[in-house]
Amino acid sequence: MxxxxxxxxxxxxxxxxxxxxxxxxxxxxxxxxxxxxxxxxxxxxxxxxxxxxxxxxxxxxxxxxxxxxxxxxxxxxxxxxxxxxxxxxxxxxxxxxxxxxxxxxxxxxxxxxKAPQFITFNREPSFEEFERVAGFPGVLGVLDCVQVAIKAPNSEDSTYVNKKGFHSVACQLVCDARGLLLSTETHWPGGLEDTIVLERSAVHKHLQDNKEGWLLGDGRYPLRKWLMTPYSPEKSSSILLACCVLHNISLQSGLDAWTLERTEPLEQPKILDQKPEDRDSEAEELRKQIIHKHFS
Known part of the structure; x- marks a missing residue:
């Protein structure tokens, strides 16, 4: 978004x-x-x-x-x-x-x-916080990728032109139930798809063999054993990283993260059209079990 x-x-x-x-x-x-x-x-x-x-x-x-x-x-x-x-x-x-x-x-x-001090995945899993907020068990964090507009680079580099036609940096973020950022990657060219950013990210490497809990992502992401996605779509560089650190510092000092009103509605995410060979049958079965046990 x-x-x-x-x-x-x-x-x-x-x-x-x-x-x-x-x-x-x-x-x-x-x-x-x-x-x-x-x-x-x-x-x-x-x-x-x-x-x-x-x-x-x-x-x-x-x-x-x-x-x-x-x-x-x-x-x-x-x-x-x-x-x-x-x-x-x-x-x-x-x-x-x-x-x-x-x-x-x-x-x-x-x-x-200060980024290593204030933005880190090395925290106690926030399973209870997410379950209290949304009734969803085993959630480590929520994943999304946002596009932040920048001035066009002086060079003729089209990799920063996103699908909406403007130059941007893609920022992949993971937050906990409070909105505290657990992972921030603020250096990806805006022309990359969210799935490509995820595949190349440190989060992907970190959670590939994770045995406890999962992230939540919207329909633009592929279903994985460590990444739960919905059945249907839902509304849902240094300066950028500095702002992420500032966000966490403000939360940890007691400020409310949700005081600013959104100026435009959340866009409808496009569902990823997965190829048969990309489907993860174990992850699909795990998602069915979660829905049957906690949301049926």
Whole structure:
């Protein structure tokens, strides 16, 4: 599915837009509502994030007029929530567009370094949580692949053009019943089918010989012993990975993941037309047993 966010302006991330020098931003001078509206997160979480990344951000700014970790974090959050650089955002926090692009790069690298700490499959299976939410037993997580729009690469590389005709990066995600991300792969060209991304992913290798539990996927995926799919269809890169880490950090700090309204309905997934030789009879029998035992 495609998620309705602004197109990431990677050229501006790399090169910035100018060299205007302004007075620095004071976090204590604005209201909680201002921070939430402009940067997408409440004050307490922003301060927590600053402390979490402070060492890495100070390490990357060995300048006489170094930009504070607080301003760097705000610059990055402003970019992550809007998807592009805006002159007004740089003016708000008192830095030039060129400085803002450096801040986003610094914070992105710092968050990506935290990925192994905040995004991991090495957790206790959340069987009970999923069964309580949906009555489905043995669920390790929910699998999906989303398309995030990007600016067209400078080269004539068509691999990033997805089936809807725009350039994107395919992000394969697995989450638990809370929405906490267990696995994120944010580097696949948007032109790849979801099934191809899955076959080439670390999740496929990790669960191939799994003997306990399974993932849930929609009808675009093949049925496997470790991946349960429905009988019928249902509605259901570094910056992207940094956003995934940020998502988990916010959940683990107590924020609600489901506060933003979806701007467009979930699309109807296309059912995978499996060839006879691709069918897994053991997985089909396992799915029948699950449905008969728990949903009949």
């Amino acid at each position: 495609a998620i309705p966010i602004a197109i990431l302006d990677c050229d501006l991330l790399l090169h910035g837009r100018g060299s205007k020098i302004l007075d620095r931003f004071d976090l204590d001078s604005v209201s909680d509502n201002f921070l939430l509206t402009n940067f997408g997160f409440p004050r307490d979480f922003i301060l927590y994030l600053v402390d979490l990344l402070r060492e890495a951000l100070c390490r990357r700014t060995q300048r006489s007029r170094a930009i504070s970790p607080e301003v760097q974090v705000l610059a990055a959050l402003g970019f992550y929530t809007s998807g592009s650089f805006q002159t007004s955002m740089g003016d708000t926090i008192g830095i030039s567009q060129a400085s803002m692009s450096r801040c986003v790069s610094n914070v992105t690298r710092a968050l990506v370094e």
